[in-house]
Amino acid sequence: MxxxxxxxxxxxxxxxxxxxxxxxxxxxxxxxxxxxxxxxxxxxxxxxxxxxxxxxxxxxxxxxxxxxxxxxxxxxxxxxxxxxxxxxxxxxxxxxxxxxxxxxxxxxxxxxxxxxxxxxxxxxSPKIPEVAAQLDPGIRQLHSSQYRNPAQLLPGPVLVVGASQSGADLALEAAQAGHETWLSGRNHGEIPVNERLAAPVFWFASNHLLTLHTPIGRKLRPAIRRGGSPLIRTKRSDLDDAGVHRTTARTVGTQDGRPVLGDGAVLDVANVLWCTGYRxxxxxxxxxxxxxxxxxxxxxxxxxxxxxxxxxxxxxxxxxxxxxxxxxxxxxxxxxxxxxxxxxxxxxxxxxxx
CATH class of the missing domain: 3.50.50.60 (FAD/NAD(P)-binding domain)
Structure with missing residues (x-):
């Protein structure tokens, strides 16, 4: 199948x-x-x-x-x-x-x-938090599986929920398209070299270090399956240079139909992109x-x-x-x-x- x-x-x-x-x-x-x-x-x-x-x-x-x-x-x-x-x-x-x-x-x-x-x-099965149903219906919501390009976004700010690779990619793309952009989610780290140098390191680790035959692989497997891997291509510096507001606070609720972060911030956004993975x-x-x-x-x-x-x-x-x-x-x-x-x-x- x-x-x-x-x-x-x-x-x-x-x-x-x-x-x-x-x-x-x-x-x-x-x-x-x-x-x-x-x-x-x-x-x-x-x-x-x-x-x-x-x-x-x-x-x-x-x-x-x-x-x-x-x-x-x-x-x-x-x-x-x-x-x-x-x-x-x-x-x-x-x-x-x-x-x-x-x-x-x-x-x-x-x-x-x-x-x-x-x-x-x-x-x-796309995974979308329950808080999505509480957002104002005027906010455009797209899971990463539904998103194709910035033309789908309404004019105005964007909240990207989920800070792994797809979240970082879409936050950067939204910011470069002229949207004020927030990226909300846990920091999973990054491979601290450019993409061309990172690829061999990533490939070696994927095939030899992070396997069921190594202690570190067995330890990290549950966390990797829950979602979240280090940034490889789009880095935190790229997001900062593009003006993306990065926060490790999670999106936890709503206030008057607007998303609320774990640090109490209430965001007045026109779009939410759910980069929250799959079940x-x-x-x-x-x-x-x-x-x-x-x-x-x-x-x-x-x-x-x-x-x-x-x-x-x-x-x-x-x-x-x-x-x-x-x-x-x-x-x-x-x-x-x-x-x-x-x-x-x-x-x-x-x-x-x-």
Missing amino acids: GGGQAGLATAYWLTRAGRECVVLEARARVGDQWRERYDSLRLFTPARVDGLPGTPFPGRKSAWPTGGELADYLENYAAALGAVVRTGVRVIEVDIAEGGGFTLSTTVGALRARNVVLAVGSDS PDYSFVRPAVVGPDGYPAETEGAADGVPGLFYVGLIFERGFYSHLVGGVGRDARFIADRIAARSPSGYPVATHGQ
Whole structure:
């Protein structure tokens, strides 16, 4: 399930192992999840490390791909994959079948599978604080998943809630478009060198330091999954230079329909951008397979107690690299190897049910 980078990378390794597989993508086109992001989005990492297995990212290796460029890359990758990729197919429910395997209810009918890989990521349900419902209806509110560019904003000040990378990006963009801008949220730190120098440090840490095999990785995993990573591209100095009002006070309530910060400040703004992340949603899997934090109960991508159910692309699945475009292939191969070990060669991975 999922025709993004995680699902396609897993299909690549399964195909190379001689295992039949079908990729189901709910959107009309492969890559649409990236086409739906804000226009100015660029990846955290340069093109030289953004390729999926077997296909380097095209263009200059030092370039920072946009969301649109990544979308086109994924679509081309899927076309050359050699596996069946079905777009416009949404999975409604995954049930554990009697006698083993799974039954999938989809918008095109039922499917049966011996193994299921959930490669749908952790960003299916935008997380918006309850205080949003108390704001004056005249204030334009957009979650980062809905925001495309400053043309969507009403004239007047902007409050950006959430100070991780997307919040910093959108606050800078709003300020540069002429809006007085506040950025509210906890400071997650930053990599204290420029983008070009930060990339190798970030890549090394993601692949070698921040993993389940290191004490610091195991310690930081819960915090990373709750949301919040250090700034890599847009830095605090960039925000200050653009005139963004930065505050670590959280947005905690309202007064007369206006947002109130934890330090008591009441902001008279025309726009609020919620860069508050997402909630994982795996309610379509029966029975439920999630832990107390809302993430799947799994061990290195294999569902606990459910043979044949796997995950690829979770935030910090086996390391910080797990949800990065250029890193997901590592976990994809790990999971594909486990599937190959339990599935006889030539076994039909997905077939139509009755």
